[in-house]
Amino acid sequence: MTEQLDPQKQLQVKKGIDQAEDDLVTWIQNALDQTKYGDLEESQFRNLVRVSDTTESAEVIKNFIRYQVGRDKKWGRGKESLAEKIIEDIDGSIKKNAQIIAECCQTDFKPIWLEMIRRYLGYGARHLKYKRDGAA
Numbered sequence: 001m002t003e004q005l006d007p008q009k010q011l012q013v014k015k016g017i018d019q020a021e022d023d024l025v026t027w028i029q030n031a032l033d034q035t036k037y038g039d040l041e042e043s044q045f046r047n048l049v050r051v052s053d054t055t056e057s058a059e060v061i062k063n064f065i066r067y068q069v070g071r072d073k074k075w076g077r078g079k080e081s082l083a084e085k086i087i088e089d090i091d092g093s094i095k096k097n098a099q100i101i102a103e104c105c106q107t108d109f110k111p112i113w114l115e116m117i118r119r120y121l122g123y124g125a126r127h128l129k130y131k132r133d134g135a136a
Helices: 007-019 021-034 042-053 058-071 082-105 110-134
Strands: none
Touching: 007 021, 007 082, 007 110, 021 082, 021 110, 042 058, 042 110, 058 082, 058 110, 082 110
């Protein structure tokens, strides 16, 4: 988080994000379990995680997802695709929760939103690994 918060606010923000983690895990697992996509490799998903770690922009993350959709069908296409579900979660549930945390802590929501997106995508990489290599 780029904004300098006093230690008390930092703790409140961290607590708020930590309390939302179960939701983040559930949302990305549902996205991976209930959408259509091709033979998406763990490395391709990790590239998305890397993009999220190197930007301060949710729009850059969504742009990268759309770019991947344009390159091949591994992310799925159309309304029921993994790509669209991830973008929907970023703009919907994740953003809404980040705004609630920011309001409670009286701080900017954007750094909170980005941290939540990063965690969501990180949990997605783990779940995809499980689906590809661990699930029977």
